Amino acid sequence: AIPLVVAINTSLAARNGMLVRDRIAMEEARNLDAIVFDKTGTLTRGEHGVVDMATVDGVTEADALALAAAVERDSEHMIARAIREAAEERDLSAPDATDFEAIKGRGVRATVEGNEVYVGGPNLLTQLDSEVPDHLRQFADEAGENARTVVYLVRDGELIAAFAMADVIREESFRVVEALHDLGIEVAMLTGDSRDVADAVADELGIETVFAEVLPEDKDETVQELQDQGKLVGMVGDGVNDAPALTRADVGIAIGSGTDIAVQSADVILVQNNPMDVVRLVKLSKASYRKMQ
Ligand code: ADP
Ligand code: MG
Known part of the structure; x- marks a missing residue:
């Protein structure tokens, strides 16, 4: 039988927008030593x-943006949406593209006018072994210092443009980090984004532990790394990529309108898409425990 106090607190949790899929994890939340947050879409909006772009000689900004939008046509990633919107704002029509392929945690690929075209981040460049022209490197460095995410356009093996994108830190994230620190909990950030952007966001939020440029298949290893230090670890994420890390964590927390896979991998689902509910969850767990003694 479910102890009465736990049953009560599960429904109390539900009333607060927390769906508890694993009761044990809910109890464990009171003992968490560290909580790892996915950056994009969790700590940021x-x-x-x-906000800015750079191209190589012979490629206009309009051409580059239209080509990138064509490759991103079918992607649901927030970066893809931004690129399509930027192209629309300039009334650019994207050329026809076929053979779309998503490359997890790296970017997308398609065939456009007989060319093999990629759009993606630093992880993609590493995979393609692309050479970065000096002025694009400089553009990317500068963007990174300003906490801007940079994605690249590669056509037939040649890097021809870079786009700088700005994301915004969620107002609530500042309070979440502060409140967790007050509870004695270490706050970590996990992202596939570049080291520069990750450090800038972490600095701003006062987050002490940063895992950047992490490939989707390695995200759960960062959780493991903290567990290997003897810590009880919570993980907060929303994306398909976060699912293995959510499963690996002692308390997996899916936030907001998380993808189905994230929700299925989590122990607790925060329905309201408010990271502050992570703090409420820990406090509720602590309160239940006290009552049970
Ligand atoms: P995060 O870990 O920040 O939630 P993802 O794991 O979804 O991000 O993606 C990691 C990186 O892969 C992004 O920062 C971006 O550089 C690149 N990427 C992923 N999908 C796309 C896409 N559709 N278009 C361009 N770049 C992408
Ligand atoms: Mg994400």
């Missing part, structure tokens, strides 16, 4: 806008 995930609403990117293209």
Whole structure:
């Protein structure tokens, strides 16, 4: 039988927008030593806008943006949406593209006018072994210092443009970090984004532990790394990529309108898409425990 006090607190949790899928995890939340947050869409709004771009000689900004929008046509990633919107704002029509392929945690690929075209972040460049022209490197460095996410356009093996996108830190994130620190909980951030952007966001929020440029298949290893230090670890995420880390964590927390896979991998689902509910969850768990003694 479910102890009465736990049953009560599960419904109390539900009333606070927390769906508890695993009761044990709910109890464990009171003992968490560290909580790892996915950056994009969790600590930040995930609403990117293209704020700047650079191209190589012979490629106009309009051409680059239209080509990138064509490759991103079918992607649901927030970066893809931003690129399509930027192209629309300039009334650019994207050329026809076929053979779309999502490359998890790296970017997308398609065939456009007989060319193999990629759009993606630093992880993609590493995979393609692309050479970065000096002025694009400089553009990317500068963007990174300003906490802007940079994605690249590669056509037939040649890097031809870079786009700088700005995301916004959620107002609530500042309070979440502070409140967790007050509870004695270490706050970590996990992202596939570049080291520069990750450090800038972490600095601003006062987050002490940063895992950047992490590939989707390695996200759960960062959780493991903290567990290997003897810590009880919570993970907060929303994306498909976060699912293995949510499963690995002692308390997996899916936030907001998380993807189905994230929700299925989590122990607790925060329905209201408010990261402050992570703090409420820990406090509720602590309160239940006290009552049970
Ligand atoms: P995060 O870990 O920040 O939630 P993802 O794991 O979804 O981000 O993606 C990691 C990185 O892969 C992004 O920062 C971006 O550089 C690149 N990427 C992923 N999907 C796309 C896409 N559709 N278009 C361009 N870049 C992408
Ligand atoms: Mg994400």
